[in-house]
Amino acid sequence: MNDLIRRTAAETAAAIADGEVSAVEVAQAHLDRIGEVDDKVHAFLHLAAETALQSARRVDERRAAGEPLGALAGVPVAVKDVFTTKGLPTTCGSRILDGWVPPYDATVVRRLADAGLVVLGKTNMDEFAMGSSTEHSAFGPTHNPWDLDRIPGGSGGGSAAAVAAFEAPLAVGTDTGGSIRQPAAVTGTVGAKPTYGGVSRYGIVALASSLDQAGPCARTVLDAALLHAMIGGHDPLDSTSIDAPVPPVVEAARRAGVSGLKVGVVRELSGAGYQPGVEQRFREAVALLEELGAEVREVSCPHFTYGLPAYYLILPSEASSNLARFDAMRYGLRVEDGLAGAEEVMARTREAGFGDEVKRRIILGTYALSSGYYDAYYGQAQRVRTLIGRDFRAAYELVDVLVSPATPVTAFRLGERVDDPLSMYLNDLCTIPANLDGGPALSVPCGVAPEDGLPVGLQVMAPALADDRCYRVAAALEAALADRWGSVLLDEAPAL
Amino acid sequence: MPSITRPEVAHLARLARIALTDDELDRLAPQLEVILTSVARVGEVAAADIPPTSHALPLTNVYRDDEVRPSLPLDAVLAAAPAVEDSRFRVPRILDDE
Numbered sequence: 365m366n367d368l369i370r371r372t373a374a375e376t377a378a379a380i381a382d383g384e385v386s387a388v389e390v391a392q393a394h395l396d397r398i399g400e401v402d403d404k405v406h407a408f409l410h411l412a413a414e415t416a417l418q419s420a421r422r423v424d425e426r427r428a429a430g431e432p433l434g435a436l437a438g439v440p441v442a443v444k445d446v447f448t449t450k451g452l453p454t455t456c457g458s459r460i461l462d463g464w465v466p467p468y469d470a471t472v473v474r475r476l477a478d479a480g481l482v483v484l485g486k487t488n489m490d491e492f493a494m495g496s497s498t499e500h501s502a503f504g505p506t507h508n509p510w511d512l513d514r515i516p517g518g519s520g521g522g523s524a525a526a527v528a529a530f531e532a533p534l535a536v537g538t539d540t541g542g543s544i545r546q547p548a549a550v551t552g553t554v555g556a557k558p559t560y561g562g563v564s565r566y567g568i569v570a571l572a573s574s575l576d577q578a579g580p581c582a583r584t585v586l587d588a589a590l591l592h593a594m595i596g597g598h599d600p601l602d603s604t605s606i607d608a609p610v611p612p613v614v615e616a617a618r619r620a621g622v623s624g625l626k627v628g629v630v631r632e633l634s635g636a637g638y639q640p641g642v643e644q645r646f647r648e649a650v651a652l653l654e655e656l657g658a659e660v661r662e663v664s665c666p667h668f669t670y671g672l673p674a675y676y677l678i679l680p681s682e683a684s685s686n687l688a689r690f691d692a693m694r695y696g697l698r699v700e701d702g703l704a705g706a707e708e709v710m711a712r713t714r715e716a717g718f719g720d721e722v723k724r725r726i727i728l729g730t731y732a733l734s735s736g737y738y739d740a741y742y743g744q745a746q747r748v749r750t751l752i753g754r755d756f757r758a759a760y761e762l763v764d765v766l767v768s769p770a771t772p773v774t775a776f777r778l779g780e781r782v783d784d785p786l787s788m789y790l791n792d793l794c795t796i797p798a799n800l801d802g803g804p805a806l807s808v809p810c811g812v813a814p815e816d817g818l819p820v821g822l823q824v825m826a827p828a829l830a831d832d833r834c835y836r837v838a839a840a841l842e843a844a845l846a847d848r849w850g851s852v853l854l855d856e857a858p859a860l
Numbered sequence: 861m862p863s864i865t866r867p868e869v870a871h872l873a874r875l876a877r878i879a880l881t882d883d884e885l886d887r888l889a890p891q892l893e894v895i896l897t898s899v900a901r902v903g904e905v906a907a908a909d910i911p912p913t914s915h916a917l918p919l920t921n922v923y924r925d926d927e928v929r930p931s932l933p934l935d936a937v938l939a940a941a942p943a944v945e946d947s948r949f950r951v952p953r954i955l956d957d958e
Contacts, residue, residue, distance in 0.1 A: 464940055465939070465940065466940075467932050467936035467937055467939065467940070468932060560916040560917060561916070561917050574914060574915045574916065575916075600924060603919075603922040604915075604917055604919060604922075606917070667905065670901065670902055670904075670905055673898060673899040673900070673901045673902045674899075674902050676895065676898075676899045677899050677902060684876060688877075691877075692942060693942075693949060693951045694940075694941055694949050695940035695941060695942075696940070696942075697942075698942035698943070700942075700952065703952065704952070704953060705952055705953050705954070705956070706951055706952040706953060706954045707877065708879075708952075709952045710877040711874075711877045711878060711879040712879050714876075714877055714878045714879070715878050715879040715880060715881070718878065720884075720887075720888075723873075723878055723880065723884070723888065724888060724891060724892065724895070726876050726878065727869060727872045727873060727876060727878070727888065727892060728892060728895060728896070730872045730875050730876045731864065731868075731872055731892075731896070734872075740900075740903060741899070741900075741902070743912060744902045744903055744905075744907065745899075745902050746912030746913055746914055747905070747907035747908075747910040747911070747912050747913075748902050748905055748907065749912070749913040750907075750910050750911055750912060750913040751905065751907060751910060753913060785891055785894075785895055786894055786895060786898055789895075800913075800916075801916065802916025802917065828916070
């Protein structure tokens with residue numbers, strides 16, 4: 365394995381800035397790695413080899429000309445296929461967008477390019493970000509680099525797998541109910557959902573607009589923070605973008621001390637349904653935080669139990685409305701064959717273009733928003749959302765951050781849950797509350813479960829705009845665990 | 861106990877403009893029933909006096925200056941269209957004859 369692909373993003377950027385290695389060499393090493401392993405992993409839907417090498421060449425030219433380079437200039441990055449990319453296909457894992465080439469870049473993609481990052485390609489995902497395994501991608505699932513028979517999480521399984529398989533040091537994803545954090549947890553990588561409004565949604569194909577949030581995927585906490593700082597910040601093109609500076613996430617990732625920090629363990633995110641090895645590694649990590657000087661206590665958030673049902677009413681409702689834009693009129697698939705009217709063309713196109721899970725959720729959302737059912741379902745779910753927010757507020761009166769396992773179980777086998785929607789939804793149990801509340805949350809590896817040798821993630825949640833606290837806790841844990849293990853977790857992953 | 865019947869799913873699919881096949885109706889209706897029964901748990905929380913939350917941010921209206929900005933070029937916008945005529949999107953008939 366080429367040494368260049370094992371470096372962190374921070375190390376790679378420094379090596380490029382120092383002239384030890386060129387951005388082109390780094391990009392080529394990653395493209396070679398993708399060529400070697402991606403037929404097994406299937407993290408990528410579209411590769412952008414030519415444009416990647418062009419962007420890398422520009423970074424090398426700028427360096428040669430003595431121009432200042434950004435903190436991550438020349439570092440390769442993989443982009444979830446939910447972000448629009450000018451001139452590069454964007455499918456969202458759906459047949460209905462097969463072959464669509466957007467005419468503009470998402471703000472996140474623009475910021476990556478402006479900062480000199482090198483986009484390698486677009487990563488696989490559950491169709492329209494609906495799923496927890498990438499098995500709902502119309503283009504076939506992604507495989508977990510730890511065990512190719514297992515799921516890489518979802519919906520951003522392609523981004524997490526690309527990072528875990530050393531195909532890219534960095535990736536960007538979106539997290540509506542856990543789609544960055546759950547894949548991070550099951551692939552032994554770091555994934556963060558910033559505070560809602562912290563990263564622009566402009567150019568992201570919308571799933572549930574009140575919940576969708578873009579964020580970083582990386583192999584280290586510092587790399588995630590560097591990427592977060594780069595893509596975050598106010599964007600006038602997104603009316604829900606927060607007009608405030610990005611929280612000091614990079615400083616927090618470097619400072620990495622938890623002495624005196626009050627850490628709350630969420631009582632409701634444990635017990636029945638949680639894999640013993642997941643709970644064991646989580647408890648050990650919490651004990652380690654205590655050794656490092658954190659004040660740990662148990663905290664009750666009684667309404668978190670209702671997060672899952674509230675989410676699976678709010679999300680389908682918003683999605684059924686957002687996905688109405690796929691109407692076969694202006695872009696994407698159109699099934700016309702001899703059909704007379706627009707409505708018939710729409711219905712037949714959506715039938716042919718959407719997969720099962722998307723259809724299920726659109727119909728569920730249509731039901732929840734129907735007159736007569738609206739108050740009992742969507743209305744009641746919104747009230748539960750208020751109660752979950754109050755649980756968070758009450759908890760943050762007592763503690764600075766909340767922690768829980770990031771997922772109830774480790775990566776399950778491909779095919780194991782795909783025909784049982786409800787059991788698939790349970791994967792998001794721990795991650796959903798932060799989306800409903802809007803606060804930041806991050807998953808950091810805390811070991812492998814003894815029973816199956818697969819990665820376990822610890823989730824840190826914090827109040828809105830206190831993203832830095834998530835990084836502070838995660839960096840402290842990462843450093844302490846690396847000391848204890850004498851290596852990083854991904855070194856334990858089998859060679860591909 | 862909520863219930864969602866096959867004819868109801870067919871009706872919802874028509875509203876959502878998805879031409880589900882008979883096989884899909886057979887498969888989706890019982891699945892939706894299971895999901896709906898589970899999510900109906902939100903009704904267990906007595907919350908009639910609780911205000912609903914539709915959004916994480918306390919934003920109301922966000923305004924910008926009413927300035928003309930460049931739009932995407934016409935050919936870029938139409939490049940992905942299923943059908944184009946006279947620099948416009950060509951769409952199937954929208955109104956019935958009568």
